[in-house]
Each structure stands twice: as C-alpha cells, then as structure tokens.
Amino acid sequence: MSTATLPEAKRQKMHKTIGTHNGTFHCDEALAVFLLRQTATYRDAALKRSRDPAVLDSCDIVVDVGAVYDEAKQRFDHHQRGFTEVFGHGFQTKLSSAGLIYKHFGQEVISNKTQLPVTDPKVEVLWLKLYREFIEAIDGIDNGVSQYPSDLKPKYRSRTDLSSRVGSLNPWWNQSTDAHIVDAQFEKASQLTGEELLGKLDYYANAWLPARDLLIGSVASSKASVDASGKIILFEQFLPWKEHLFELEADANSGVEANQAIYIVYPDETGGNWRIQAVPVSPESFESRKALPEAWRGLRDGELSKASGIDGGIFIHASGFIGGNKTKEGALKIAQAALAM
Known part of the structure; x- marks a missing residue:
C-alpha cells in the first residue's frame, strides 16, 4: 500500500x-x-x-x-x-x-x-x-x-558572524510579530x-581532507626516495600542509613523527617554479625549526646561485623561512645543503 x-x-x-x-x-x-x-x-x-x-x-x-x-x-x-x-x-x-x-x-x-x-x-x-x-x-x-579573557576588550565590533546574521532575520521592534x-x-x-x-x-x-591524505602519502614516499631521515618532505603538487602536519605530528597513530620534518619542498601555485619552506616551530610561529642558511638570506637569482653553488636560484627570504628555485632538483639540493650546514 x-x-x-x-x-x-x-x-x-x-x-x-x-x-x-x-x-x-x-x-x-x-x-x-x-x-x-x-x-x-x-x-x-x-x-x-x-x-x-x-x-x-x-x-x-x-x-x-x-x-x-x-x-x-x-x-x-x-x-x-x-x-x-x-x-x-x-x-x-x-x-x-x-x-x-x-x-x-x-x-x-x-x-x-x-x-x-x-x-x-x-x-x-x-x-x-x-x-x-x-x-x-x-x-x-x-x-x-x-572568546577572550575578561580583561581584554576588542578594538572593534563584528556583526557579520552567523549568529548575528540569524538574529537580524528576526522582526524589528516596529514590525509585525x-x-x-x-x-x-x-x-x-x-x-x-x-x-x-x-x-x-x-x-x-x-579539499581539506584530500590534502591531509596527500601529506601522509608524501611523508612515506619522501622517506623512500628523497630523505630517509624524514627531514625533507617533497610534494609533487601544491597543497596546504602546515595545519595537517602539526595535527598529524600530535597524533601518535598517524605515522607522522613529531618534530621530524625540517623542510618542505613543493611546486609553487603557478606550477612554474619550486619552493623550499622551513617548518615553523608551531603553526602560528615565525620561528623555524631550522631556517635556511643565514649566508644565503636576502640573495636573489645569480647572486644566490653563486653563493650556494646551486643553479636556478630565485631567492631566499631575509628571515630564512622560505626560498625558491627554478627546478625541483635545485629546490631539493637547497634543502639538502641547508640540512648539512
């Protein structure tokens, strides 16, 4: 029926x-x-x-x-x-x-x-x-x-959060109820x-969860083919990694060891060049576990290639948290050389 x-x-x-x-x-x-x-x-x-x-x-x-x-x-x-x-x-x-x-x-x-x-x-x-x-x-x-300790006062008000927008759908005081x-x-x-x-x-x-899966896979493949110590992680494509890395490091069952990764090597968002990024000591920190060498910081292009002895140099940031090279091989050499210094 x-x-x-x-x-x-x-x-x-x-x-x-x-x-x-x-x-x-x-x-x-x-x-x-x-x-x-x-x-x-x-x-x-x-x-x-x-x-x-x-x-x-x-x-x-x-x-x-x-x-x-x-x-x-x-x-x-x-x-x-x-x-x-x-x-x-x-x-x-x-x-x-x-x-x-x-x-x-x-x-x-x-x-x-x-x-x-x-x-x-x-x-x-x-x-x-x-x-x-x-x-x-x-x-x-x-x-x-x-959201904050009672002794802190916000410098401005926000009324664009979801709770505020829901509240604004209620009738005004002078509208029909x-x-x-x-x-x-x-x-x-x-x-x-x-x-x-x-x-x-x-x-x-x-988007978020597939990036997590790619990170887990990249850690394993990098140990097998790039750096057995696990200090260098190679991504074959750009992906948001920082949040996932720290969450996985804090999970004893994830297979990602805490404080092991030092440098992340990945293609930039355009896919044309490669980046070497130092892993920070915490997700929000500007301090790196091991910044790129001081002697290379602030150098660009040919000057960087000459100082490092690695062709294809693009830049090393003045703080040493990130650098660039024109090729994957060059980016890996920078990471490997930085580990040794």
Whole structure:
C-alpha cells in the first residue's frame, strides 16, 4: 500500500515533528533544526514553534526549549540549571542546542553528505574539524562564553558572524510579530545556517581532507626516495600542509613523527617554479625549526646561485623561512645543503 492510499491520520503519524520555542529565534536552534532534517529519521519532519508543554510533548524531538536534556527522550535543551555538557575530545565550551544536536547526530549528517560509511575514520576527522571551525563558535556565542579573557576588550565590533546574521532575520521592534511571519523567517534562518555548514563540510571533505591524505602519502614516499631521515618532505603538487602536519605530528597513530620534518619542498601555485619552506616551530610561529642558511638570506637569482653553488636560484627570504628555485632538483639540493650546514 502506498502512503497516498493510507488514511490521513496514519500518513501524518509517519512523519516526525520537531519542536522548538516560538518568538525570537537564534542561530543555535535554527542550525539544530536544519541538522535534524539531514538525518534519516527527521528528513521530512514538520516543525512546531511553541513554549506550550502540551504542544512540545506532541513532538518527536524538542530542541532549545523544555529544560530537559535526555537523549532517550529526544529532548535537547541547554538552558536548565546544572547543564554543563561539552562536546568532549578536548573541547570545553558549553553546548547550545546546535552543539547538542551535532554531538548526537553530526556523524550521521556527515556520512549522508559525503557518502562515506559512518564508521569510516574520515567521518570522525570531519566531525571534529567542523565542530572546531564552525559549531563551537555558535555554542560559545549562544551561551555567552567570551572568546577572550575578561580583561581584554576588542578594538572593534563584528556583526557579520552567523549568529548575528540569524538574529537580524528576526522582526524589528516596529514590525509585525505575527506567528506565521516569524515562523517563515525562522525557516530562512535555518536554511541560512545549513547552507553555510554544508559549504564548510564540502570544503573540508573535498579539499581539506584530500590534502591531509596527500601529506601522509608524501611523508612515506619522501622517506623512500628523497630523505630517509624524514627531514625533507617533497610534494609533487601544491597543497596546504602546515595545519595537517602539526595535527598529524600530535597524533601518535598517524605515522607522522613529531618534530621530524625540517623542510618542505613543493611546486609553487603557478606550477612554474619550486619552493623550499622551513617548518615553523608551531603553526602560528615565525620561528623555524631550522631556517635556511643565514649566508644565503636576502640573495636573489645569480647572486644566490653563486653563493650556494646551486643553479636556478630565485631567492631566499631575509628571515630564512622560505626560498625558491627554478627546478625541483635545485629546490631539493637547497634543502639538502641547508640540512648539512
């Protein structure tokens, strides 16, 4: 029997209902509702916005209202006294309804969107990455968690963050607060948060994560064919490597040894020349583990080639953190010579 031939009451019972509060809406429940609609259980769910307990009790899942956090009962509020739930995995920011729903349903959403099995290790990598780069800020803003120590004051205000843009979709003080109008604006807000989240996920799954895989492969191949000590890593194509290198070095199971890499050799973004970059002591540091030789710093072209004895020299930065050569072979020779000096 198709759903079209089922009695109306039974058809309605097959569809789930998400509940959240009415009135002014915020980024966290807008995103929570969007996330739920990306799951198998709540994909076609209706939405009820109310603070009436009887209405909320009729819903299959309730977010950001009700003063209850109970996964078994599908109740996900964070406003009640004593609520201290955090994401775990080293994160300490108290969760909003966005973080709560993401904690419980995020891996399923990522699996659905990437077509990776939910047990694939890449799903967890993306799940943690997206929390760090996207969800945590929403949790912090909604819970009033300052991004800085209390004794620091920002030099300017920013109102372009996602939470602010969601807030601006609420009716102005002198506009109608008719429930139908506000509910329609909430749907716009939910779609806005979802589009931004999925855009981030698309980047992390299809650009950020492949770079991580290439780095892991390059470390292994470089040890086999370039430098057995692992101090020189050769990339055959340009890719963002710094963040991945430090994260992998901190992971005992990644196969990338901590503090081993000294120089990264790679083609520049145009593909015409090659670069030699010294690995910094930390991702944000301007200090290198071993800067390129002081005697070559600030030299260019023929003067650099003469001083180094390596043809094809282009430049060595004055600080020694990066240099260039016209060929891969020349760039590798610079890295090898610098190691020996």
